[in-house]
Amino acid sequence: MWWYDKNIRHRIETRENLGKYMGINPESGEYIMGSDPDADDNLEVSREARARFGTHRLFGMRIGYTAVAAIGATLTPYEHLQGDAQTAGEHS
Numbered sequence: 040m041w042w043y044d045k046n047i048r049h050r051i052e053t054r055e056n057l058g059k060y061m062g063i064n065p066e067s068g069e070y071i072m073g074s075d076p077d078a079d080d081n082l083e084v085s086r087e088a089r090a091r092f093g094t095h096r097l098f099g100m101r102i103g104y105t106a107v108a109a110i111g112a113t114l115t116p117y118e119h120l121q122g123d124a125q126t127a128g129e130h131s
């Protein structure tokens with residue numbers, strides 16, 4: 040998402056946030072972030088974002104990864120974060 044890359048990626052993609060779920064309102068720039076990168080809280084984050092942002096469009100993602108989830112495969116972090124994923128614990 041170009042908006043994420045341009046506006047908040049440099050602040051959000053940290054070792055502490057790697058793997059956390061995030062719900063973004065692309066119209067306002069507001070976002071909700073999960074609390075634990077090891078928790079499977081994407082549904083909780085989605086519900087919280089819907090409650091906070093109402094009927095606005097939402098964009099969901101897993102911080103630092105190319106996909107939110109994988110079936111029968113391993114999620115791979117963006118290349119610039121691969122070392123951090125190994126030290127923070129791989130997410131699948």
